[in-house]
Amino acid sequence: MFVFFLNKLFLPVALFRRTSQPAVAVTTRRTAKDLRLGETGTICCLEDPEMALKLLEMGCIPGVKVRLSGRAPLGDPLMLVLGDQEYTLSVRASEAATIMLKE
Amino acid sequence: MSKPADVADGQQAASTTVRPLRIALIGNPNSGKTSLFNQLTGLNQKVGNFPGVTVDRKTGVAQLTATQRAEIIDLPGTYSLYPKSLDEKVITDLLYDKGADNYPDFVVVTVDANNLRRSLLLFTQLGDLGLPAVLALNMMDVAERHGVNIDLPELERELGVPIIPMNARKGIGVAALKIVMAQRLDTPPVRFWEPDEQMLPLVRQIRYYFNLHNDYLALHYAQQFRQIGFLSADEKTHIQELTQKYAFDATAQQAAETIGRYARINEILLETVTVTRTEQHEPVSNRIDKVLTHRVGGYLIFLSILFLLFQAIFAWAQYPMDWIDQGISGLSAVIQENFHGPLIRLLTEGVLAGLGGVLIFIPQIALLFGFLAVLEETGYMARVTFLMDKLMRPFGLSGKSVVPLISGLACAVPAIMGARTIESWKDRMITIFVTPLMSCSARIPVYTVLVALVVPDEAAWGIFNLRGVALMSLYLLGLFSALGSAWVLKKVLKARERSYFIMEFPVYQWPRWKNVGLTIYQKVQAFVLQAGKVIVAISVLLWVLASYGPGQRQEAAVSQLIMRQNIGFNSPGGVAEFYKQHPDYKANLDRQVASARLENSYAGVFGHLIEPAIRPLGYDWKIGIALLTSFAAREVFVGTISTIYSVGQDADMGTLQQKLSAERDANGQPFFTPARAFSLLVFYVFAMQCMSTLAVTYRETKSIRWPLAQLIYMTGLAYAAAFMVYQALT
Numbered sequence: 001m002f003v004f005f006l007n008k009l010f011l012p013v014a015l016f017r018r019t020s021q022p023a024v025a026v027t028t029r030r031t032a033k034d035l036r037l038g039e040t041g042t043i044c045c046l047e048d049p050e051m052a053l054k055l056l057e058m059g060c061i062p063g064v065k066v067r068l069s070g071r072a073p074l075g076d077p078l079m080l081v082l083g084d085q086e087y088t089l090s091v092r093a094s095e096a097a098t099i100m101l102k103e
Numbered sequence: 104m105s106k107p108a109d110v111a112d113g114q115q116a117a118s119t120t121v122r123p124l125r126i127a128l129i130g131n132p133n134s135g136k137t138s139l140f141n142q143l144t145g146l147n148q149k150v151g152n153f154p155g156v157t158v159d160r161k162t163g164v165a166q167l168t169a170t171q172r173a174e175i176i177d178l179p180g181t182y183s184l185y186p187k188s189l190d191e192k193v194i195t196d197l198l199y200d201k202g203a204d205n206y207p208d209f210v211v212v213t214v215d216a217n218n219l220r221r222s223l224l225l226f227t228q229l230g231d232l233g234l235p236a237v238l239a240l241n242m243m244d245v246a247e248r249h250g251v252n253i254d255l256p257e258l259e260r261e262l263g264v265p266i267i268p269m270n271a272r273k274g275i276g277v278a279a280l281k282i283v284m285a286q287r288l289d290t291p292p293v294r295f296w297e298p299d300e301q302m303l304p305l306v307r308q309i310r311y312y313f314n315l316h317n318d319y320l321a322l323h324y325a326q327q328f329r330q331i332g333f334l335s336a337d338e339k340t341h342i343q344e345l346t347q348k349y350a351f352d353a354t355a356q357q358a359a360e361t362i363g364r365y366a367r368i369n370e371i372l373l374e375t376v377t378v379t380r381t382e383q384h385e386p387v388s389n390r391i392d393k394v395l396t397h398r399v400g401g402y403l404i405f406l407s408i409l410f411l412l413f414q415a416i417f418a419w420a421q422y423p424m425d426w427i428d429q430g431i432s433g434l435s436a437v438i439q440e441n442f443h444g445p446l447i448r449l450l451t452e453g454v455l456a457g458l459g460g461v462l463i464f465i466p467q468i469a470l471l472f473g474f475l476a477v478l479e480e481t482g483y484m485a486r487v488t489f490l491m492d493k494l495m496r497p498f499g500l501s502g503k504s505v506v507p508l509i510s511g512l513a514c515a516v517p518a519i520m521g522a523r524t525i526e527s528w529k530d531r532m533i534t535i536f537v538t539p540l541m542s543c544s545a546r547i548p549v550y551t552v553l554v555a556l557v558v559p560d561e562a563a564w565g566i567f568n569l570r571g572v573a574l575m576s577l578y579l580l581g582l583f584s585a586l587g588s589a590w591v592l593k594k595v596l597k598a599r600e601r602s603y604f605i606m607e608f609p610v611y612q613w614p615r616w617k618n619v620g621l622t623i624y625q626k627v628q629a630f631v632l633q634a635g636k637v638i639v640a641i642s643v644l645l646w647v648l649a650s651y652g653p654g655q656r657q658e659a660a661v662s663q664l665i666m667r668q669n670i671g672f673n674s675p676g677g678v679a680e681f682y683k684q685h686p687d688y689k690a691n692l693d694r695q696v697a698s699a700r701l702e703n704s705y706a707g708v709f710g711h712l713i714e715p716a717i718r719p720l721g722y723d724w725k726i727g728i729a730l731l732t733s734f735a736a737r738e739v740f741v742g743t744i745s746t747i748y749s750v751g752q753d754a755d756m757g758t759l760q761q762k763l764s765a766e767r768d769a770n771g772q773p774f775f776t777p778a779r780a781f782s783l784l785v786f787y788v789f790a791m792q793c794m795s796t797l798a799v800t801y802r803e804t805k806s807i808r809w810p811l812a813q814l815i816y817m818t819g820l821a822y823a824a825a826f827m828v829y830q831a832l833t
Contacts, residue, residue: 049358050354053357053361056361056362056365061365072396072489073401073402075493076492077489077492077502077604081389087218087221087608088389089607089608090485090606090608091605091606
């Protein structure tokens with residue numbers, strides 16, 4: 001009952017977002033945040049310049065493979081495994097959203 | 104000026120130089136740097152401060168050869184030479200100023216053989232700064248297990264520095280490293296990355312202005328001049344004007360450099376590293392993570408670990424604490440039986456009592472820091488951060504605040520310093536502000552004594568001990584007040600920059616017991632030497648204050664008392680004979696005399712002075728004295744109370760517990776009622792009563808406003824809460 005109510009509330013919001021910003025919807029690429037559990041993607045570029053500096057130092061380099069290996073129990077932060085060398089980074093979902101993936 | 108070139112001119116000269124070689128140890132976090140430092144220096148370590156900032160500066164002496172020693176500086180772990188936190192700033196401050204007194208002769212770079220690509224980023228930066236370097240290629244055993252084959256001679260050629268393969272945990276390769284360290288090292292010939300052509304006009308101007316030895320260092324000046332401690336305001340302005348003139352984009356430049364370096368590193372690794380992974384099985388760490396960060400199991404495990412921690416601090420530590428307690432009171436009794444005089448009283452009631460108050464802490468501090476060290480060593484602490492981040496964020500804290508908050512259970516001073524790893528200014532300030540609300544180990548004696556006084560030692564619901572439940576509640580009260588205060592601060596403070604949470608998960612490993620042991624040793628030593636001095640001094644001061652009074656006040660009070668007692672008293676054989684016949688009467692009189700003396704001592708006068716202010720909380724002047732002396736350190740409360748109640752009383756009165764139970768109010772009822780005890784307990788949960796914490800907050804925030812706000816806020820909270828508890832319970 002309650003969930004049903006929430007759906008009604010959010011549906012118009014979601015529609016509004018999509019219709020009001022079509023440009024974003026078209027060019028939206030997947031980010032590390034959108035990976036499914038266990039899925040691997042390849043880093044294409046880093047969106048946020050300031051965050052990029054930190055991510056680069058930690059090994060999030062364009063061309064490197066990234067795998068979502070886990071989520072914290074509350075859904076955030078995420079556990080990302082980088083490259084072949086298998087080391088694990090912990091990043092917040094908001095930070096993972098700046099890591100763009102190749103299609 | 105002590106330039107490295109002047110110092111060690113060939114190996115022969117090096118062994119006879121006035122000052123030993125100065126070597127800095129640098130590397131990524133989790134690259135085994137601390138293990139290597141402990142292997143090189145053993146117990147020859149000392150912890151000091153870097154000038155200007157308060158990151159621990161760990162230095163040690165390593166015996167390289169029979170005749171040659173070297174001073175080793177352990178630098179905080181970092182991923183690059185572009186500092187993101189205050190911790191890392193220490194590194195650049197040390198490496199940018201070639202003329203500085205403690206500029207290292209060379210650096211030992213620890214590199215994780217499993218993460219060569221990322222570890223080499225820092226190495227190539229150091230190489231381009233022109234620092235002579237040795238590469239300690241650590242965790243070779245793990246790399247071999249993972250099928251990573253490294254062509255060492257080729258890598259040495261590519262990097263231009265000696266490489267020592269090692270396993271610092273087990274001490275493999277340390278001897279070889281020492282031999283290389285004892286040699287004179289040259290500036291590495293290889294350049295990995297050069298600033299872009301377009302940068303050169305700016306870079307060269309800075310380079311010639313400051314007379315720097317290479318372009319790359321000049322580029323760092325352009326990047327970080329605002330944070331470089333040794334530059335004057337004029338010099339900073341000059342660089343700023345230059346960067347504006349050439350439209351220098353620091354962020355873009357730094358990103359280009361990092362990408363450029365990775366490109367070069369990839370080339371090198373292609374030549375030198377082959378990975379032959381026989382089977383593609385999931386690393387053990389990931390499988391452990393599945394359990395330890397499970398959505399339900401993860402929290403349960405964390406809670407049970409916390410429970411074990413409390414169990415250790417409160418139950419296991421009790422045995423050694425009892426031994427220390429009994430040992431000290433036994434010693435005190437033996438001395439008092441055999442010797443007499445004011446000096447002996449000073450020794451037993453002042454010095455020994457204070458010493459006991461210090462020593463009794465050691466089991467708990469050792470256990471707590473041992474536990475924390477094991478959690479850190481195994482890599483579990485990073486997972487705690489991961490688990491807790493989302494939970495902490497609503498309160499304006501980050502997952503990284505969890506470690507300072509948990510360390511706050513031991514002592515707020517190192518905990519507040521531990522908050523340095525939090526990059527975001529706002530998160531860090533909030534963490535620093537609320538950490539002292541966590542119940543530190545100095546409150547343990549206060550809690551234990553008062554809880555034992557009013558809470559019966561009985562089981563509740565079969566398994567829990569009532570006293571344990573009371574203690575746990577006090578800790579939870581501290582925790583929730585810290586979180587609540589953080590939430591308030593989050594609303595009040597404005598953020599200066601965004602908060603990061605990018606962190607590497609260390610691979611799970613067995614703790615290195617040597618490191619754990621060293622941590623315990625250092626913490627206990629620091630406590631005994633630093634806090635201990637204050638406690639013993641306060642204890643002695645208190646004894647003096649409680650034994651002597653202004654002018655003839657004590658004597659007047661005593662003779663008045665005796666006169667009153669002896670009115671109409673006329674016994675054959677005089678007073679002495681009467682006392683002999685009526686020992687009870689004599690004992691009673693003695694107690695009254697002692698009480699009168701104390702009430703008219705300096706301490707008593709002091710306590711009376713503040714009594715009106717604390718009466719609404721249920722406290723009398725004796726507690727008033729203890730509250731004031733607690734400001735030096737909370738644990739002094741127990742020392743004060745025991746001094747106050749032991750002065751003038753029979754020496755064989757026994758432990759403090761009995762003394763407090765025997766205390767009676769004006770109506771002959773027990774003084775420490777549950778209302779009084781709980782009011783005091785709540786007061787100690789909240790009150791800011793620690794000079795050291797205020798001092799460290801001042802140093803860490805560089806502002807008098809933060810410690811002042813802490814003092815006023817926490818003490819106000821304590822007063823209000825204690826008032827409410829006392830009024831509600833009476």
